[in-house]
Amino acid sequence: MTTAATATADPRSRGDGLGWVTRAVFGDERIALSVDAEPPAGHTVVARYAVVPSIARARFLLPLGAPRVTAAALLAYNALRPAKVRAVRAALGAAARVGIVDRASFPVLAVAVPTGLDPAEALLAVRVAAALGDEPLYAACGVRPPDPNHKPTLQLFDGTGAPRGYAKIGWNDATRALVTTEAAALREVAAAAGVGGHPGTPRLLTELSFAGQVVAVVEPLPARIRGVPVDGPPEIGALLAVARRGGPATASRPLAGSAFLARLTEQAQRSAATEGVGERAVTAVAALARRHGDVAVEFGHWHGDWVPWNLGRHDGELIAWDWEHSGPEVPVGFDLAHDAFQRSVVLRGEPAAQAAGQVDAGLARHGAALGLDQARQRLVADAYLVEMWLRTWRLADAGAGWNPALHPALLETIEKRDGS
Structure with a gap:
């Protein structure tokens, strides 16, 4: 970085969540960041953020100078969050609304650019606002521990505190691929939303590349949306509509010779290195083909991360978001398998082998509603587990690192099911 960009107290040099987020959001080397310090000479401050609650334990970057915006950043969609998180955000939001956050002793992050430089040339939030046709917009950002699979997300608000969009930032190979996939999926499902039981989806507002990053800006969810119960039954009709894009069923085809099996084979061969x-x-995919190659199954799309925490209801309509793992040409039933697997791993902390058993149980319980007899249920379960391990490998290969909950345990589980 330049001397200006490495001014005293620049948080981008940190190895924690604050460092990770500021590097992604303020990556242009011409930007000077300082915390509780004056910017370098020749620079003009264009934005200030409260670092809440502290530099060492940062959880939020909240824009200063616009109390309604600061409050909205904390209170928007609070109903979707766990109870403890809701309580903290509600208290902070109430304080922000009356200007207490602006007057509090939180550390202040100053964002400055060289005097005379158009901020739109260096600042992502300004560039996104220009792409949306709105000036100005305020940006807030949550701070999470560093994770090469996570994407910083800017919450964008107008001066009244009304949400205008969410900008997801793909900053490395893994996250750039996820953001690009979600943008493509949202474009494709826009026509199907609400048709034939297909869930509603947020619209893609714009997509852009900026300073080596890929950014997808998604419209806000409805203000009164409420999450679905995490222990509720799977939304069978909706996930079937997702598989069929709201249309009728398609003819079943054998696994052998399918584009799906060809993709698994190609990716497994690449993973061998x-x-x-x-x-x-490679052996696992070959075993899958050997056991189930003659079984005919319906192929379709899948959401890719169909879980209760990515679903909500608004005025009775189901809404689905986070489409970054979506894709075509997979056996119908993959979203049902994923729902069972993730509830096991994420909600209950169960190991991969136990989660695989939950996939079998979920398909046995609900598979008939998807047209899956026992042979097709076994195919979907085994194929999904291979797909899930290959996703884990793809992310690791793109720089996200291995998910320790799934590797090597999931591959070992697959091998035991294969009998290999």
């Missing part, structure tokens, strides 16, 4: 993996995934 990964240290510690070798030919294990």
Whole structure:
């Protein structure tokens, strides 16, 4: 970085969540960041953020100078969050609304650019606002621990505190691929939303590349949306509509010769070069083809991360978001399998082998509603587990690192099911 960009107290040099987020959001080297310090000479401050609650334990970057915006950043969609998180945000939001956050002793992050430089040339939030045709917009950002699979997200508000969009930032190979996938999925499902039981989706407002990053800006969710119960039954009709894009069923086709199996085979072969993996995934895909190649199943799309925390209801309509793992040409039933697997791993903390058993149980309980007899249920379960391990590998190969909950345990589970 330049001397100006490495001014005293620049948080981008930190190795924690604040450092990770500021590097992604303020990546242009011409930007000077300082915390409780004056910007370098020749620079003009264009934005200030409260770092809440502290530099060492940062959880939010909240814009200063617009109390309604600061409050909105804390209170928007609070009903979707866990009870403890809701309580903290509600208290902070009430304080922000009357200007207490602006007057509090939180550290202040000053964002400055060289005097005379158009902020739109260096600042992502300004560039996004220009793309949306709105000036000005205020940006707030949550701070999470560093994770190469996570994407910083800017909450964008107008001066009244009304949400205008969410800008997801793909900053490395793994997250750039996820943001690009979600943008493509939202464009494709826009026509199907609300048709034939298909859930509603947020619209893609714009997509842009900026300073080596890929950014997708998604419209806000409805203000009164409420989450679905995490222990409720799976939304069978909606996930079937997602698979069929709101249309009728399509003819079943054998697994052998399918584009799906060809993709698994190709990816497994590429994964063989990964240290510690070798030919294990290749063997697993070959075993899948050997066991289920003659089974005919309906192929369709899937959401890719169909779980209760990515679903909500607004005026009775189901809304689905976070489409970054969506894709075509997978066996119908993958979203049902994923729902069971993720509830097991994420909600209950169960190991991969137990989660695989939950996939079998979920398909046995609800598979008939998707047209899956026992043979098709076994195909969907085994194929989904291979797909899920290959997703884990793809993310690791793109720089996100291995998910320790799924590797090597999931590959070992697949091998035991294969009998190999």
